[in-house]
Amino acid sequence: xxxxxxxxxxxxxxxxxxxxxxxxxxxxxxxxxxxxxxxxxxxxxxxxxxxxxxxxxxxxxxxxxxxxxxxxxxxxxxxxxxxxxxxxxxxxxxxxxxxxxxxxxxxxxxxxxxxxxxxxxxxxxxxxxxxxxxxxxxxxxxxxxxxxxxxxxxxxxxxxxxxxxxxxxxxxxxxxxxxxxxxxxxxxxxxxxxxxxxxxxxxxxxxxxxxxxxxxxxxxxxxxxxxxxxxxxxxxxxxxxxxxxxxxxxxxxxxxxxxxxxxxxxxxxxxxxxxxxxxxxxxxxxxxxxxxxxxxxxxxxxxxxxxxxxxxxxxxxxxxxxxxxxxxxxxxxxxxxxxxxxxxxxxxxxxxxxxxxxxxxxxxxxxxxxxxxxxxxxxxxxxxxxxxxxxxxxxxxxxxxxxxxxxxxxxxxxxxxxxxxxxxxxxxxxxxxxxxxxxxxxxxxxxxxxxxxxxxxxxxxxxxxxxxxxxxxxxxxxxxxxxxxxxxxxxxx
Numbered sequence: 001x002x003x004x005x006x007x008x009x010x011x012x013x014x015x016x017x018x019x020x021x022x023x024x025x026x027x028x029x030x031x032x033x034x035x036x037x038x039x040x041x042x043x044x045x046x047x048x049x050x051x052x053x054x055x056x057x058x059x060x061x062x063x064x065x066x067x068x069x070x071x072x073x074x075x076x077x078x079x080x081x082x083x084x085x086x087x088x089x090x091x092x093x094x095x096x097x098x099x100x101x102x103x104x105x106x107x108x109x110x111x112x113x114x115x116x117x118x119x120x121x122x123x124x125x126x127x128x129x130x131x132x133x134x135x136x137x138x139x140x141x142x143x144x145x146x147x148x149x150x151x152x153x154x155x156x157x158x159x160x161x162x163x164x165x166x167x168x169x170x171x172x173x174x175x176x177x178x179x180x181x182x183x184x185x186x187x188x189x190x191x192x193x194x195x196x197x198x199x200x201x202x203x204x205x206x207x208x209x210x211x212x213x214x215x216x217x218x219x220x221x222x223x224x225x226x227x228x229x230x231x232x233x234x235x236x237x238x239x240x241x242x243x244x245x246x247x248x249x250x251x252x253x254x255x256x257x258x259x260x261x262x263x264x265x266x267x268x269x270x271x272x273x274x275x276x277x278x279x280x281x282x283x284x285x286x287x288x289x290x291x292x293x294x295x296x297x298x299x300x301x302x303x304x305x306x307x308x309x310x311x312x313x314x315x316x317x318x319x320x321x322x323x324x325x326x327x328x329x330x331x332x333x334x335x336x337x338x339x340x341x342x343x344x345x346x347x348x349x350x351x352x353x354x355x356x357x358x359x360x361x362x363x364x365x366x367x368x369x370x371x372x373x374x375x376x377x378x379x380x381x382x383x384x385x386x387x388x389x390x391x392x393x394x395x396x397x398x399x400x401x402x403x404x405x406x407x408x409x410x411x412x413x414x415x416x417x418x419x420x421x422x423x424x425x426x427x428x429x430x431x432x433x434x435x436x437x438x439x440x441x442x443x444x445x446x447x448x449x450x451x452x453x454x455x456x457x458x459x460x461x462x463x464x465x466x467x468x469x470x471x472x473x474x475x476x477x478x479x480x481x482x483x484x485x486x487x488x489x490x491x492x493x
Contacts (some may be wrong), residue, residue, distance in 0.1 A: 002074035006484035024461035077239030077445030085139035107138035128286030137189035138171035176222035177459025239445030250440025265411035267304035338373035
């Protein structure tokens with residue numbers, strides 16, 4: 001048995017690579033940001049070639065930092081920004097269009113057409129998803145319609161589709177392996193989460209040739225072998241999971257009713273619902289968490305499109321902070337939000353509103369408003385949007401939980417975590433390793449080769465770093481009441 005697992009964490013703004021040992025310790029991390037393209041309002045794109053190149057750089061650098069060679073890596077796990085869509089020519093290896101990012105809203109009108117034509121219920125029953133431009137299927141259709149040759153090449157079998165996991169695996173395996181896993185497939189609007197296969201009726205509805213679609217493999221188990229040009233050693237790729245499902249696994253939420261919330265570019269709260277899908281009556285998403293040892297585990301998810309991206313906007317757009325880490329100190333410079341409510345709809349609103357056309361707002365500004373009030377209101381907005389989806393999720397599952405496990409970059413913000421505990425009136429638990437997305441897919445990869453024996457062994461690895469106990473006061477009640485009042489004005493226009 002080799003001593004290390006390599007986790008590839010292909011995020012929305014950066015390519016990352018991490019090394020974990022058998023005790024789940026993070027040995028090294030390398031990260032390279034890549035460019036975000038905004039060609040039109042509400043359009044978001046990435047250069048898939050740049051994603052591949054930065055990912056290779058991250059892999060090489062993390063091995064250098066850890067001072068290890070490829071032959072010391074037992075297996076590779078890949079986790080990814082999920083719905084981001086790549087369509088490429090399998091002969092040349094080149095994308096026919098930029099990767100269309102999950103945040104992109106360009107197919108919103110087509111989604112509205114599908115709803116108007118009465119497909120909403122059928123799509124939800126088959127996929128567990130709402131009809132929204134968030135998901136991959138409509139993005140594939142849009143790319144194929146941009147040039148006549150795109151459609152003809154696709155129908156001839158020369159084009160391939162993949163989310164970022166598929167794109168990276170295809171390149172890592174020298175263009176030999178075109179696969180994904182159920183957690184990613186279930187986010188396409190094309191995969192039947194009950195029959196566990198691509199749904200022909202939905203594929204036809206989106207006019208996507210089936211030859212483009214990757215083979216769906218279990219989340220844990222060897223699917224191919226990675227070999228970069230200079231390596232003399234092939235490394236098994238034995239773990240695949242979408243980023244939020246990977247984080248759920250990395251938080252050891254193995255039992256039905258356990259919940260985690262990841263504070264990344266967006267905020268994603270996921271509840272394990274066990275081996276049976278739970279239909280949401282509150283516009284949450286029913287999704288596949290992972291497929292392991294012949295069993296499929298399902299989850300309910302609520303998505304907030306803008307979370308950490310809100311802090312980035314304060315940095316890059318408003319320029320009231322120079323680095324994201326400064327927001328906590330700035331928010332602490334005031335006692336409360338000064339009457340402000342920040343509606344973080346910078347890319348529409350996700351669950352439970354699913355309003356593609358909603359825009360952001362800062363309400364309650366007076367002559368006394370300071371930068372600190374804006375910073376504090378921004379943190380409260382992230383926590384309030386999380387509160388909304390968590391409460392709706394509890395209704396669907398019929399479970400009221402007493403604690404929330406948290407991870408992601410913004411979970412390191414102690415003030416945000418305390419605000420979250422206060423607004424939920426529940427304990428918020430942060431693990432020792434906040435890189436739970438990468439750790440989760442490392443766990444899946446390790447289970448796939450026997451690096452770890454079983455899930456019971458993984459439970460012994462997970463450790464708590466901090467816990468935030470709720471404090472109820474007048475300020476908490478005021479945040480909630482103002483939010484409900486002002487959000488109502490935004491969402492009932």
